[in-house]
Amino acid sequence: MTNWHERWMSQQTGWHRAVYNDLLLKHWPTVQAAESSNVLVPLCGKSLDMEWLAQQGHTVTGLELVSRPIKDFFEERGLTPQQQEIGKLVRYSSAPFVMIQGDLFDVQPSLVQADAWYDRAAMVALPSAMREAYVDQLRALTMPGAVGLLITFSYPQHEMGGPPFSLPDEEVAALFSQHFELQCLEQITLDDERDRGFSSSYSSVYKLIRR
Ligand SMILES: C[S@@+](CC[C@H](N)C(=O)[O-])C[C@H]1O[C@@H](n2cnc3c(N)ncnc32)[C@H](O)[C@@H]1O
Secondary structure (H helix, E strand, O other): OOHHHHHHHHOOOOOOOOOHHHHHHHHHHHHHHOOOEEEEEEEOOOOHHHHHHOOOOOOOEEEOOOOOHHHHHHHHHOOOOEEEOOOOOEEEOOOOEEEEEEHHHHOOOOOEEEEEEEEEEOOOHHOOHHHHHHHHHHHHHHEEEHHHHEEOOOOOOOHHOOOOOOOOHHHHHHHHHHOOOEEEEEEEEOOOHHOOOOOOOOEEEEEEEEO
């Protein structure tokens, strides 16, 4: 049982939102994903944003370690997904949603080839040491030309242990620039995060294109 399993079992899921993410609604049109796109949502939890992406006409493929949020996501929409075991993974599907339960790093490219992706609270959930592998995996699971939206969160890392782990703009540039085009669409200073004890913090929103 991982810390993530424990958090879902004890409902310590402070990242989960009951509304669609306003930065997704604002910036997704700029990403210019075709309506027919299969949108990958890594480390998806049971995010409502998957529902919004489906409303745009996309199919959605979520990747999630813990089965509880996947089961909740389908149940809360009155959907009964088909289930298929694939090695260490379980694939749940009920159109337009596919959700793959298991470790993101066990997902083979033969299982997912996405035209677009959406990362909110995914990359920041992983410590810095795992992020190079995360970007490699993102590249493996997307097609050349795939477009993505990334929302970051950055703060002085020594002020909290994480997750979320700080993801500063310099790290985004270092990790993505070799194989992706990146464009910062917005940077937001988070004054309310001072209440959490951060001396400073910001979020950046990126459009990415896989070369
Ligand atoms: C901070 S939550 C964010 C969930 C979602 N993106 C959202 O915005 O609500 C991170 C999620 O990633 C999942 N997770 C953590 N490590 C993972 C891994 N190696 N493979 C797949 N999912 C993972 C956790 O179970 C958790 O649901």
